Amino acid sequence: MSAANVFVVMRRELASYFATPVAYVFIVIFLVMSAAFTFHLGGFYEREIADLEPFFRFHPWLYLFLVPAVGMRLWAEERKHGTIELLLTLPITASEAVIGKFVAAWLFVGLPLVLTFPIWITVNVLGDPDNGVIVAGYVGSWLMAGGFLAISACLSAATRNQVVAFILSVVVCFGFLLSGLPIVLDLFRGWLPQALIDGIANLSFLMHFDSISRGVIDLRNIIYFTLVIGFWLVANRIVLEIRKAD
Amino acid sequence: MLKATDLTRRFGPLLAVDRLSFEVEPGTVLGFLGPNGAGKSTTMKMLTGFLAPTSGSAEILGHDIRRDSVAARRVMGYLPEGAPLYGELTVAQFLTFAAEARGFRGDERDRRVGHAVERLELKSVMGQTIETLSKGFKRRVGLAQAILHDPPVLILDEPTDGLDPNQKHQVRSLIREMSPERIIVISTHILEEVDALCSRAMIIAQGRLLADDTPRGLLERSRYHHAVSLEVDALDRAASRLGELPEAREVEIRRGRLTVFPSGQGDLFRAVGKVIEQEGWQVSHVQLESGRLDEVFRNITRKEAA
Numbered sequence: 001m002s003a004a005n006v007f008v009v010m011r012r013e014l015a016s017y018f019a020t021p022v023a024y025v026f027i028v029i030f031l032v033m034s035a036a037f038t039f040h041l042g043g044f045y046e047r048e049i050a051d052l053e054p055f056f057r058f059h060p061w062l063y064l065f066l067v068p069a070v071g072m073r074l075w076a077e078e079r080k081h082g083t084i085e086l087l088l089t090l091p092i093t094a095s096e097a098v099i100g101k102f103v104a105a106w107l108f109v110g111l112p113l114v115l116t117f118p119i120w121i122t123v124n125v126l127g128d129p130d131n132g133v134i135v136a137g138y139v140g141s142w143l144m145a146g147g148f149l150a151i152s153a154c155l156s157a158a159t160r161n162q163v164v165a166f167i168l169s170v171v172v173c174f175g176f177l178l179s180g181l182p183i184v185l186d187l188f189r190g191w192l193p194q195a196l197i198d199g200i201a202n203l204s205f206l207m208h209f210d211s212i213s214r215g216v217i218d219l220r221n222i223i224y225f226t227l228v229i230g231f232w233l234v235a236n237r238i239v240l241e242i243r244k245a246d
Numbered sequence: 247m248l249k250a251t252d253l254t255r256r257f258g259p260l261l262a263v264d265r266l267s268f269e270v271e272p273g274t275v276l277g278f279l280g281p282n283g284a285g286k287s288t289t290m291k292m293l294t295g296f297l298a299p300t301s302g303s304a305e306i307l308g309h310d311i312r313r314d315s316v317a318a319r320r321v322m323g324y325l326p327e328g329a330p331l332y333g334e335l336t337v338a339q340f341l342t343f344a345a346e347a348r349g350f351r352g353d354e355r356d357r358r359v360g361h362a363v364e365r366l367e368l369k370s371v372m373g374q375t376i377e378t379l380s381k382g383f384k385r386r387v388g389l390a391q392a393i394l395h396d397p398p399v400l401i402l403d404e405p406t407d408g409l410d411p412n413q414k415h416q417v418r419s420l421i422r423e424m425s426p427e428r429i430i431v432i433s434t435h436i437l438e439e440v441d442a443l444c445s446r447a448m449i450i451a452q453g454r455l456l457a458d459d460t461p462r463g464l465l466e467r468s469r470y471h472h473a474v475s476l477e478v479d480a481l482d483r484a485a486s487r488l489g490e491l492p493e494a495r496e497v498e499i500r501r502g503r504l505t506v507f508p509s510g511q512g513d514l515f516r517a518v519g520k521v522i523e524q525e526g527w528q529v530s531h532v533q534l535e536s537g538r539l540d541e542v543f544r545n546i547t548r549k550e551a552a
Contacts, residue, residue, distance in 0.1 A: 005347070012332070019334040019375070082330030086391070089294045090347040092318040129540040245257075245297050 001099075002214050005092040009100025010107075017108050022231065022237075026070060030112035033062055038119065050127025055119055056137040056213040060177055060206055063148050070109055071152025073163045074101050075240065079160040084244055102153050102229075109145045127187030133215030141210030143225040144205055148173050150232035157239040231241035247271060248293070248399060248429050253453040255288050255453075262288045263344035264453035265302065272398070275425045276463075277444035278433035281547055284448040285453035286329050290403050293431070294324045296433075306399055320348070323397040327404055329388030333377030337368055337387055340376060344391040362390040365420065389417065393424065400430045405438060419441055437539040440464075451547040465537030467545075474518045475505045476532040484527060491519045505535070 017023045034055065038044050050075025078084035087097055123129050129244050152169035177185050180201045188197050201207075205228075208221045248270040255263040263285040278286040289299040293304055295315045304311045309318035332340055341362065347356040363369055366386040371379060376387060380436050385405070392400060403423065406414040421430060421443060434440065440447045441461045449457040449464075458466065465471055478484045481504055488506050489497045495509035496515075508514040515534050522529055 004349075008343065008346040011346075012335075012339075015339055015343075016296060016334050019339075081333070082328060083324060083332055085291070085296050085326040086324075086330055089296050089319055089322075089324045089326070090344070091316045091349070092347055093316060245291070 001093070003096060005096040006100040006103065009087075009092065009097050011103040011105035014108065015100050017104070022073075022208075023108070026066065026108075027115065028111045030066060031115060032060065033066075034058065034112075034116060035119075037062065042069050050123055050129040052119065052123055052134050052137055055116070056141055056246070060144065060209060064170060064173055064177060067109060067145055067148035068152045068166050068173060070105055071169055072156050074105060074153045075157035075236075076160050076162045076165045079157075079244070080162075088244065094240055095237055098153075098233055099239065100178060102150060102233060102236075105149055105153065106142075106146050110142050113142055113145070118175040122180070130215065133213075136215050136217045137213040139217070140209050140221070140226045143212070143222065144209045144220050145203060147176070147228040147232075150229040150236070151176065154232045154236035154239055157236050158243055176215045177205045195223050198241060247302070247429070248287075248306055250293070250304040251327060253289065253292055253299050253304055254536045255285075255292060255297060255300045256300045262453050263292070263299075266450070266453070266455055267302075268448065268455065270429050270431065272427055272429050273425065274446055275421065275430045275432065275444045277440045278431065279435065279437070279440055279447055279543065280433075280450040280451055282435065284547075286450055287403055288453075289450070290324075290327075290401050290431070290433060294322060294401055295319050295434075296326075301317070321397055322399045322401060323395065324400075325388045325392045325402045325405055328407075329385050331376045331384060331387055331391075334375060336373055336375050337363075337379075338372045340387065341390060341394065343547055348395045350395070360395050362394045364392065366390045382409055382426055383425035385409060385413070385417070389420065398428055400424065400428060402430065402432045404433055404435075405523065406434070406436065414439075437543060441539060448544065449546050456546050457490045461539070464542050468535075468537030468539070468542045469507060470505070470535040471537035472514065473507045473535045474504050474515050475503055475531075475533045475535055476518070476529055477521075478522075479528040484525075487525065488521060489520060491517050491521070498507075546548060 002128070037058035038055040040057060040058060044054045047054065075084070078087060088094060120134060124131070125136075148169075151172050155168045155172060156162075156165040158168070175184055181204070185197055188200060192200075208224050210223050211218060250266055250517050253263055253266040254261075255390060259442055266285075278289065279513060280286050292299045293306070293311065295311045295318055298312060299444070306318040307321050310319065311318050324325065332343075335343070338359075338444070341359045342355065363372065364449050366389055368386060368390060371383055376384060379387070385408075389402075389405065392402065402421070406417050409417065418439070421432065424430065425445075432439075432443070444461055447457075447459060447461055447464055448455055457467075459467075476484075481499055481502070485497045485499055488494055488504070491506075493509055493512040493514040495507045497507070498505045508519060511526050518532070522532075
């Protein structure tokens with residue numbers, strides 16, 4: 001694994017994002033939506049509490065649709081246009097390509113998150129928030145986006161059709177998001193042992209994100225998201241190997 | 247040396263490449279010839295490490311394509327079928343990426359890109375996005391990417407497909423220029439290209455190697471090899487007269503043209519010339535045929551299909 005190769009792949013990928021309107025559309029939509037959720041649904045002002053809870057609360061739902069929209073093209077497009085053949089016959093390994101593309105997309109998703117900084121300034125002007133909790137919220141939000149993205153990247157490698165990749169990704173991300181709630185758990189109740197159901201409940205993005213965004217940077221939550229990302233990237237590598245030639 | 251041993255690839259029930267074995271020495275331009283779906287591209291995909299063979303192996307300058315894949319890819323330049331490129335990038339961005347992926351940085355990278363750009367005359371389009379380029383330019387960008395690192399082995403999948411005659415000529419000149427000291431493998435279904443470009447040709451159909459010869463050797467397999475064609479005023483009389491020659495095996499009249507096939511004894515061309523002189527026929531055209539590749543190709547590939 002060479003970091004230089006990962007970097008080269010990442011730079012190429014980022015250049016492609018900004019060569020098309022996709023990047024700008026994504027950034028604007030993210031900013032508009034997150035503002036709308038925070039102020040209208042979250043009741044940012046009405047709560048009269050100096051924190052960003054109403055801002056972070058809606059991130060999982062925003063990511064559920066926006067992150068698969070970024071991830072769907074990662075491999076499906078390469079396969080559709082045949083550039084995957086170019087990429088994977090350069091002297092770089094498939095793992096370097098998988099990681100390089102993922103990191104590019106992850107940084108790209110992180111960009112609008114960074115651009116929400118005015119709300120941080122706003123809350124500091126209006127009151128005296130716990131900035132540690134806010135930093136934790138940002139870190140947690142970005143980690144969760146990485147989890148969604150790794151899922152989308154892997155599913156994108158499974159098809160050359162971006163719409164299929166998007167829908168599959170939304171469904172799987174939805175499952176991961178809600179795995180702690182009855183809507184998912186009821187599917188397994190009755191035929192899986194309780195220990196496994198507890199395991200599934202523990203896979204919930206929502207639960208882990210909630211505890212990070214409340215300011216508890218528990219190592220376990222960070223390890224959880226890192227493992228999710230790692231697992232799906234390994235899966236991405238395997239799916240790629242199986243499907244690249246179809 | 248490039249060496250393939252029993253290279254085989256299956257796609258489900260379909261046997262795309264069936265125990266292909268061959269060796270290529272430097273200084274060779276090897277042409278893969280075959281009908282569509284013959285397994286040419288699949289073979290190239292295996293040689294470049296994109297597809298893993300179902301069984302068998304290949305070595306590029308001593309690097310096994312599976313065990314030592316990155317090293318094998320480092321010494322190869324590859325133009326995939328249809329020359330896929332990142333359309334949203336500019337030519338400059340794309341070639342810089344290709345150079346960096348091959349490990350060049352700074353001045354060395356710029357020098358490599360500059361050299362390839364010069365060679366393929368891409369300077370005028372460097373700032374243009376690739377998707378806005380004409381087909382000929384796109385193909386040249388694909389070739390520039392493949393020769394950037396001056397590789398000892400070049401694998402080009404249909405390098406002239408879809409180009410106009412001038413562009414074809416340009417690409418062929420480039421390949422010819424690069425051929426000494428290098429191993430170049432091209433695939434094509436354009437027969438004239440084999441004659442114009444290749445020092446060796448392999449005919450592949452249904453994944454199997456059917457012929458492996460020089461273009462001249464293939465021509466010698468044609469029944470037109472050393473036949474004499476002529477356009478003459480008295481076709482029927484000429485046909486019966488020439489058919490009696492001991493040097494002639496048979497004669498054929500097609501579209502106002504008489505072709506005499508050699509029997510193998512004596513010099514047919516000279517014998518025909520003598521008869522023409524004796525009889526005083528009005529001849530507008532005489533030609534000693536070298537053979538017809540399309541006929542050889544059809545014979546070899548059809549025999550297989552039957």
